[in-house]
Amino acid sequence: MLYMVEMNVNIPHDMPEEVANEIKATEKAYSQELQRSGKWAYIWRVVGEYKNVSIFDVESNEELHTLLSGLPLFPYMDIKVTALCRHPSAI
Numbered sequence: 001m002l003y004m005v006e007m008n009v010n011i012p013h014d015m016p017e018e019v020a021n022e023i024k025a026t027e028k029a030y031s032q033e034l035q036r037s038g039k040w041a042y043i044w045r046v047v048g049e050y051k052n053v054s055i056f057d058v059e060s061n062e063e064l065h066t067l068l069s070g071l072p073l074f075p076y077m078d079i080k081v082t083a084l085c086r087h088p089s090a091i
């Protein structure tokens, strides 16, 4: 099942920089592991925002929820999930 996931990151301004950098490094490793597995199929930066648009290819809503809620930045993100299916005009 394919999903478009929009992640908008809002790290609190009062979070110490070292703490934020540690969370971002852990997030990067987690993200890259999922990309290597094929479950996190694409990730793009939204120009001018601390936001990404990603495509996930997972088995179920439950699997997607588990992966997203395991993101180290999850507590600091607004996440929008859109389920996708093949367009009838796609070739």
Ligand SMILES: O=C(O)C[C@H]1C=CC(=O)O1
Residues within 6 Å of the ligand: 007, 009, 027, 028, 029, 031, 050, 051, 052, 073
């Ligand atoms: O930077 C982001 O968009 C947030 C998050 C998603 C992957 C990653 O490494 O960080």
